[in-house]
Amino acid sequence: MRAPGFWSRPKPDWRARLLSPLGALYAKGTARRLARGTPQKMPVPVICVGNINAGGTGKTPTVIAVAERLRDAFHAPHIVSRGYGGTETGPLEVNPTSHSAARVGDEPLLLSAFARMWVARDRAAGARAAIEAGATAIILDDGFQNPSLAYDLSIVVVDAETGFGNGLCLPAGPLREPAAVGLARADLLLSIGDDAAQARFNDTPLPNRLTHLRARLEPLQTGMPWAGMNVIAFAGIGRPEKFFDTLRGLGVNLMRTEALGDHEKLSTAFLTRLERDARAMGAQLVTTEKDAARLPAAFRSKVTTLPVRLQFEDATALDTALAALPDTKQAT
Structure with a gap:
């Protein structure tokens, strides 16, 4: 599904106000689940990369950056x-050569290229399986509102462009819990966006104790001659427009865009239509790394991927926090 436009408005409109009682119930449900949980402490550090907003905020590139720094x-x-x-x-440990996105999810399939990756509905069981397999640190992809594990470091990721939206909880707004409540549990806040978006987000009130990092997503230099290329782009991420803007910034001739729902299935019929249109226009099909993980095998060689990576304004606070984690590297 696509997020309703009124979620991103700085103040609640009539639709948000109408739904606000349901949002209050959702917030109470999250608080109740957290209060009743018994977080399990693992013998190795657990780093949670999560968010307060529903939908895409940049968790996946953040997980990649944390994994690389730990390595x-x-x-x-x-x-x-x-x-x-x-x-x-x-x-289950993800095997990118034999597992499909339909079985393990598109983000785990992508992340398995950067570190050993496990999927588990029971996150504590997944962490224990990873530790038995030799993990000296666990990165939890999402789960900030899940009470099953005790975290040694909690990183909340937010899209600087949309911030915390209208400030209300689902379905009245984009939040899983009130921003002030979630930020009170976080150790680091990472806002992702360009300079203009970061400047706007700077007006967001934050707890004084909370360390705020800033970063932007930059295309990975692969030698692809993007400038002047005719492109039909499609993306099923939290905010597809960000991907399309990145392509424009590379100088492509963006002939058409297809904004899909987050994690939306890429059907053969849809891809066949895009392939036919691209051939008629003399264009190349381009998508995100996450969407590429969901491509049927027959289309993987026909679609070009634009990878992006996180570039920190200053990563000192993150590196300091990771260095302060308990040292278990000699334990396995």
């Missing part, structure tokens, strides 16, 4: 995810 510090990081969009309940 640079001689950790053996494993990633644990619920596997949203997949049928597997786990715990």
